[in-house]
Amino acid sequence: MNAQRRPLIAGNWKMFHGGPGACDLAAQIAAGVEDLDHIDVVICPPFTALAAVAAELEGRKVQLGAQNLHPQASGAFTGEVSGPMLVECGARWVIVGHSERRHQYGEGDDLVAAKTKAALDVGLRPIICVGETLAERTGGQTLAVVQHQLEAVMPMLERSQGQAVVAYEPVWAIGTGHNATTAQAQEVHAMIRAQLRQLSSQLAERTRILYGGSVKPDNAAALLSCPDVDGALVGGASLDPHQFLAIARAAQPA
Numbered sequence: 374m375n376a377q378r379r380p381l382i383a384g385n386w387k388m389f390h391g392g393p394g395a396c397d398l399a400a401q402i403a404a405g406v407e408d409l410d411h412i413d414v415v416i417c418p419p420f421t422a423l424a425a426v427a428a429e430l431e432g433r434k435v436q437l438g439a440q441n442l443h444p445q446a447s448g449a450f451t452g453e454v455s456g457p458m459l460v461e462c463g464a465r466w467v468i469v470g471h472s473e474r475r476h477q478y479g480e481g482d483d484l485v486a487a488k489t490k491a492a493l494d495v496g497l498r499p500i501i502c503v504g505e506t507l508a509e510r511t512g513g514q515t516l517a518v519v520q521h522q523l524e525a526v527m528p529m530l531e532r533s534q535g536q537a538v539v540a541y542e543p544v545w546a547i548g549t550g551h552n553a554t555t556a557q558a559q560e561v562h563a564m565i566r567a568q569l570r571q572l573s574s575q576l577a578e579r580t581r582i583l584y585g586g587s588v589k590p591d592n593a594a595a596l597l598s599c600p601d602v603d604g605a606l607v608g609g610a611s612l613d614p615h616q617f618l619a620i621a622r623a624a625q626p627a
C-alpha cells in the first residue's frame with residue numbers, strides 16, 4: 374500500500390445471499406467497520422438484494438456495489454439490469470469484466486469497455502477486473518494479456534480521473550486457495566501502474582489497483598504490503614463477516 378491512496382476492500386458475493394440473509398451479513402459487516410477509518414469498504418451482493426442492503430447500509434460506512442450491468446440504459450434486453458437501475462437501487466460501485474463473465478459468458482474487451490463507459494455515464498464507480506489464465510501464465514503471457522485487457526479501458530480510466538478502480542485477479546487464483554505470491558502480484562500491479570503512467574503520472578498515482586484471488590485473513594497483510602497493491606477484491610472470504618472484517622482490518626493504515 375501507499376499512503377497516497379486510500380485502501381479499498383471490496384467483497385464480491387457472487388451468486389450467494391440474494392435474499393433476506395443479505396441484510397444480516399451487510400449489518401454485521403457495517404457494525405464491524407464502524408471503528409475503521411481511512412479505508413473504503415464496498416460490498417457487492419446479487420441484484421435481488423441491492424435495494425434491501427442499500428436500506429440496511431443507510432448512514433453506515435460500507436458502500437454498495439453491483440456485480441454487473443448492461444451497457445445500455447434501457448431497452449428490450451430480457452433479464453438484464455442497467456446502470457441507471459443500479460443507481461436507483463442505491464449502488465455506487467459496479468464490478469465489470471470479472472473473469473467469470475469473460476470466460477463463462479464470453480464477454481470480450483469491447484463489451485467490458487462499453488460497460489465501463491455505461492457505469493461512468495451514470496456516476497457508478499467501476500471496479501475493472503483483468504487477469505490471466507493458468508495457461509497464459511505458464512506460457513509467459515501474463516503481462517501481455519493484462520496489458521491488452523487494460524488497453525481497452527484506458528480511455529475510460531483517463532476519463533474517470535482515479536474514480537475507477539482496477540482489480541488484478543489471476544484466473545488461476547480465484548476460488549482455488551492458491552493466491553498469487555507477493556512477488557507475482559507486485560509485478561503485475563507495477564506493470565498496470567506503469568501503463569497508467571503513460572496517460573499521466575497523476576492518474577497512475579491516484580488509481581487504486583486491487584488484488585483478487587483467494588485473499589484470506591492469513592495472506593491479506595502480506596499482499597497488502599506490496600507497494601502497488603491498494604486493496605483487495607474478495608470472493609469466498611467476503612461471505613464470512615469475521616474473515617472479511619479481518620481482511621479490512623489488515624488494510625487499515627497504521
Ligand code: 13P
Pocket residue numbers: 385471542546547548549550585586587588606607608609610
Ligand atoms: P475468491 O476470493 O473466492 O478467490 O474470489 C475472488 C474473486 O473472484 C473476487 O471477485
